[in-house]
Amino acid sequence: MPGVDILATAMTGANAAFLADLYARWVERPDSVDSSFQELFAALNDDARSVLEDATGASWAPRPRGGFAPEEPVAPPAKGAKGDKAAPAAAAAVAADPAATRQQVLDSLRALMLIRAYRVRGHLEADLDPLGLQVKKRHSELDPASYGFTEADFDRPIFINGVLGRESATLREILAVLRASYCGPIGVEFMHIQDPEQKSWIQARIENAPWKGAFSKAEKAAILEDLTEAEGWEAFCAKKYVGTKRFGLEGGEATIPAVQAVIETAAKGGVSEVVIGMAHRGRLNTLVNVVRKPYVQLLSEFKGVSANPESFQGSGDVKYHLGTSTDVEIEGHKVHLSLQPNPSHLEAVDPVVIGKVRARQDMAGDTKARSSVMGILLHGDAAFAGQGVVYETLAMSQLIGYRTGGTIHVVTNNQIGFTTTPAHAYSGLYCTDVAKAVQAPILHVNGDDAEAVVFCARLCAEYRLQFRADIVLDIVCYRRFGHNETDEPAFTQPTMYARIKETPTARVKYGQQLVAEGSLSEAEVQGMLDAYNAKLEEAFQASQSFKPNKEDWLEGHWSGLKAAGAETADSEDGTAVNxxxxxxxxxxxxxxxxxxxxxxxxxxxxxxxxxxxxxxxxxxxxxxxxxxxxxxxxxxxxxxxxxxxxxxxxxxxxxxxxxxxxxxxxxxxxxxxxxxxxxxxxxxxxxxxxxxxxxxxxxxxxxxxxxxxxxxxxxxxxxxxxxxxxxxxxxxxxxxxxxxxxxxxxxxxxxxxxxxxxxxxxxxxxxxxxxxxxxxxxxxxxxxxxxxxxxxxxxxxxxxxxxxxxxxxxxxxxxxxxxxxxGPGTGFRPVIPEIDAIAPEEEVKRVVLCTGKVYYDLLQARRDADNKNVAIVRVEQMYPFPAKALATVLAPYRNAEVVWCQEEPENNGAWTFMDRRIEKVLKGLDIAAKRPEYVGRVAAASPATGSAKTHAQQQEALVGQALSLS
Missing domain, CATH: 3.40.50.12470 (Rossmann fold)
Structure with missing residues (x-):
């Protein structure tokens, strides 16, 4: 048909310029083009530019007087291709059957606009909430009627030029593919990305819903096993340690198979080390089921056994802040895994992980591809949206001195932060909106669709390997219990927790699915859980007598170093150079x-x-x-x-x-x-x-x-x-x-x-x-x-x-x-004694102790006044406090009083720290002074004045007072 012929040529090669010229002429003067194209262009909405870009593969810029044109010439067809004479053919087709041409081109462009709308906004109608509580509205941009289609148009073939992998399809077929691809358990945000290659890559891996039927029986069994371990661990701990805080992962168990899938895919792609950072929610689960911390060790910590050997006298920390590391082998690929310790300051570990990844890459000489070591950051939804360090970490992702070849961000989206709902937690549509600032693609996935979760996790790892850029996986799930194991969530979210109470777990749902489709039997599903519980019970019995007996923190790259002894204030470390x-x-x-x-x-x-x-x-x-x-x-x-x-x-x-x-x-x-x-x-x-x-x-x-x-x-x-x-x-x-x-x-x-x-x-x-x-x-x-x-x-x-x-x-x-x-014979001096020729030490009336820049103010003033009775001693290191060095310097000043002089206000600076320590030194000496006196600015709420004149007066006064000149 002429309409099909014109569209087939007009969307490619030289004829893209023909279509662009027609459109630009129509914008400037509508009656300058054929009436059929007047109707066509009048029907296009504001997405016309984007549709033209998608169809022609070129970037289109606004023309000065309206319309759009390619920023660069559209490449002509290959020599000998049918498009060489496309412009005359297109014009002839219009003349031969303008009505048919107009309808075919209008159908095609409207279909392309609809397809693009799903790529941009399909995620808004995706089935993401396992609880079904999200109120979803139909979006007009995703309605065929918004583009002029009616029920009568649903089964008419429409030419779409290879989009969705088809040359032509009915509107009904197009919608089925779009709904499955963009409005199922996965919602994808990627059209904000400026790099067309990245957009095309994601588009090709999402369209036609390739996750359906993507897993073998063995792979499905492995996913169920991950879910079984994730759920089984939490249930076991809840039974054995009732009410003990562990910040369980219940409701978000899909995080475990997701992280496992990321690591496995990355390992197959050549990654040899993975550094993980996360807050406390699900950390214990990740420790034992991903990073393989021995069950017996972690269970012993529930009993109060320290994670550190008895030989180390540190404070330690609660178990859900600790980290660990291990080596695993994945299909012949050895990978070192480490989970970094983190305080309760949720996202604070994010840049720490990225810095460690960068260092490991530099140490390996991987300074260009940056592919050998990878970071995974696990986030909570409220923290990802609310903590500024998340953006600071994202902002470093492509900077010369800080890039690491991309980080994979996994958000365990509980749809709640302690007691705060999304409406109170962030202003955007999603908790992940901040990632758009660095054009990171974002995959939202229903946390109860295990196969969709694992598919997305694999895609994230592949994207990072391909493009060396950050990507976000937002696993929309829920938190089955309260913020901690003693909290009652129904106080503040009764509706949500009523629904949670009646919702089967992700493991149960997936197990039922596998049984229904014949991938596993009920006995196999139950046997998997029984075997895991037996393993935990065995570890529980062994934990009763477990004691940590290995200090592994000074191994590997830290071999040869040791724990510092007591206060090494006066140590010499061979710092001189010839x-x-x-x-x-x-x-x-x-x-x-x-x-x-x-x-x-x-x-x-x-x-x-x-x-x-x-x-x-x-x-x-x-x-x-x-x-x-x-x-x-x-x-x-x-x-x-x-x-x-x-x-x-x-x-x-x-x-x-x-x-x-x-x-x-x-x-x-x-x-x-x-x-x-x-x-x-x-x-x-x-x-x-x-x-x-x-x-x-x-x-x-x-x-x-x-x-x-x-x-x-x-x-x-x-x-x-x-x-x-x-x-x-x-x-x-x-x-x-x-x-x-x-x-x-x-x-x-x-x-x-x-x-x-x-x-x-x-x-x-x-x-x-x-x-x-x-x-x-x-x-x-x-x-x-x-x-x-x-x-x-x-x-x-x-x-x-x-x-x-x-x-x-x-x-x-x-x-x-x-x-x-x-040079030789020198080293660091924690205390520097008097350097001028002043009175003999027993005749000195005052010793001024100070640190930093004020020393030179004191020195100059004393020299100007030719004062021989005041000695000035610099305390260069305040901690570790140099008690022996200071005692050696002060001992000869038998008759002098001792003052501490500082520039800072009395409640700032070193005074409150140094006061009692200096006093202890003085009391141990056979000299007159037994405690120091303070000289400096008076206590103040602000650390310094903003007036240069006032500053000069204060500085002159404190220097004079210190030297007894005023």
Missing amino acids: LDTLREVGAALARVPADFNVNPKITRQLEAKKQAIESGENIDWATGEALAFGTLLLDGHRVRLSGEDVQRGTFSQRHCVLIDQKTQAEYVPLNNIRAEQPRMEAFNSLLSEFGVLGFDYGYSLADPQTLVLWEGQFGDFANGAQVIIDQFIASAETKWLRMSGLVMLLPHGYEGQGPEHSSARLERYLQLCAENNMRVVNITTPANYFHALRRQMRANYRKPLVQMTPKSLLRHKLAVSSLSEF
């Missing part, structure tokens, strides 16, 4: 390729570094830092520096990555010291603290041989990452046996810049210090900073380092070091 090596690193710092166009201002900085190294004097802070990085590289350690604007440095001090002023090319001097050396990487991060600090912490967990540093643009910005600091950095070792050598660089110092850019909140870190959990320093010299950084890698243990870094001291004429202070 002078020739220091000069070699220094020379590389100032060396750039001849054809590299360096900014003239930076050229002067490089020349200054060169002169300082050659003369051995006046080495500034940034150069001292670079010497630490460079020498660690030569020791065989990689260096990773991350944070906002770290390549240049907030104060334009670092410039570790040089930018060619003509080509924008990058050059890293420290990566060009020697051939075949390890690399330093510095990444300017997205504007995030919580997510990025979590990422870098996770990186440090995976690789103890890389110096990992996170720098806050200003120190107080770390406030936004307080959960990572409190729950991971400060306490993970004692809770979870997880060491980290992460360095936090926090600019700190009072220079009249207002409350937000003065204090890094030193007091908060000190308040978290105990049990030798981390180091907190406020260093005054480049050399001491050098040794502090090198100590992170040279020690045979790992501890986080919190470093208050300077601002004005970066270029202060007194805050410099000589090359000899980095």
Whole structure:
């Protein structure tokens, strides 16, 4: 028929341009085209552009005066194809039978519009809720009548040009395929993706409902076994430990076969390690049924047995916060699985997992494909929608310094958060809407359709392997009981829980399905459950006498390291470097390729570094830092520096990555010291603290041989990452046996810049210090900073380092070091004694103890006043508290009073932490002073004034008071 012929050619090759030109001419002047096409184009709605894009395979842009045209010329048909003369043929067909042509083309385009509507909006009518409580409305966009079709049109063949895998089909057939594909147990959101290849890939795997009949009998039995283990574990624990909190997975058991399917598919695709992160809901189930923590061990923890060996004296944690790891073999593929520990701060583990994945990939040299190690994040629906770190983690997914080749997000969507329903939990249509920000496809699936769930899980793994991008699986299920095992959910959701009470479990439903279709017998289904219960009963009996007897936290990549002893405040860790090596690193710092166009201002900085190294004097802070990085590289350690604007440095001090002023090319001097050396990487991060600090912490967990540093643009910005600091950095070792050598660089110092850019909140870190959990320093010299950084890698243990870094001291004429202070015979000094020639120690009337930048204010004021009776002692490390070193320095000052001077208000800074510790040192000495006095700003609600004038007055007053000059 002429109508079919014209459509067949008009949708491809040169004739797409013919159709586009007709449409554009009609928009500008309707009577300029044939009357049949006038009716056709008038019938098209706002989806015309999208239909033209789908039909022609080209992107169409609006024309200046209306209509659309291809952004690039549509490729003509291959030589010899029928479309070579399509435009004249199309025109002739219109002339021969315009009415028939108009009807055929109109039917086809309307059908294409309907198909596209289902691809975009079909998920709105999908059968997703196992409880059947979701009120579903018919959407007009999915109604054929909205496109001019009537009942009389349902059985007329319509040409659809290969869409849905058919050249032509009746409207009834088209609707059957669309309903099955997009409105069944799976609802797909993918049309927001801009990459046409990704869209086409998903479309091809969803249309025609391929999950129906996709599983063999053996595969179905395996799915049922996963459901049986998931349900059986929860039922067993509920019976044996009545009322004990475990945050069970009941109602969301499909999560277990979903995660298993992801891991199996990924393993077959070449993934050798999978890192999992999740909150507490279903964690115990995941521990035993996915990551294979021994049943006997976990059951012993229900009895109160610690998860840690008796030889480790940490605090431990509740069982539903703990992690574990194991090796499994899947069809000949060995895979290492690890589940990361996580506090009750639900999504806080997300960036930690991604950072660990990145580190493992880097360690394996998988820096391009990033396919060898994969992350799986399990979320709750309310948390995925409500926690900002979810977006921060998604936002890192394609960034140069943070991408990991895609993460698979699995949402166990209970349709409730504690007692909060979706109407109160998120503003969007779905809890997963935030994932659209990074164009991640989202698969919503009915959690009681086990085969649909597993199909989607496999598809997620395949998508990640194919496109190296994030994807979301939203398993819509329910929570059979309350938030915990003592909660009564019917208080607040009576309707939901009445329906849940009468709803069979997913295992029961699937078992009945398999029996009905003949895949398994009733005896086989019951036997599966009985066998699992017998296994648990055996483990339960063995758990009565079980004791953990193995410390496995210092194995594998952590072999050779050990748990730190007591307060290692005064330890020496061999941080000095010979002078020739220091000069070699220094020379590389100032060396750039001849054809590299360096900014003239930076050229002067490089020349200054060169002169300082050659003369051995006046080495500034940034150069001292670079010497630490460079020498660690030569020791065989990689260096990773991350944070906002770290390549240049907030104060334009670092410039570790040089930018060619003509080509924008990058050059890293420290990566060009020697051939075949390890690399330093510095990444300017997205504007995030919580997510990025979590990422870098996770990186440090995976690789103890890389110096990992996170720098806050200003120190107080770390406030936004307080959960990572409190729950991971400060306490993970004692809770979870997880060491980290992460360095936090926090600019700190009072220079009249207002409350937000003065204090890094030193007091908060000190308040978290105990049990030798981390180091907190406020260093005054480049050399001491050098040794502090090198100590992170040279020690045979790992501890986080919190470093208050300077601002004005970066270029202060007194805050410099000589090359000899980095060389043989030197090391980190936790306490630096008086350096000037003042009165003999027994004649000194006052000793001022201080830390950080205020030292130089005190030093300059004392020199200006020529005061010989006041000594100034710097406490460079506050924790672990250097009691022995401080006692050694203070002992000769037999007749002096001791004061503590700080810039911060009395309720901030180090005073409340140092007060009693200094007093204890003084009481142990045979000197007059028995406790320190405080000198500094008065207590204040805000950490600093916003007035430069007031700041100067306060600073002058506290310095004068400290030196007894006022």
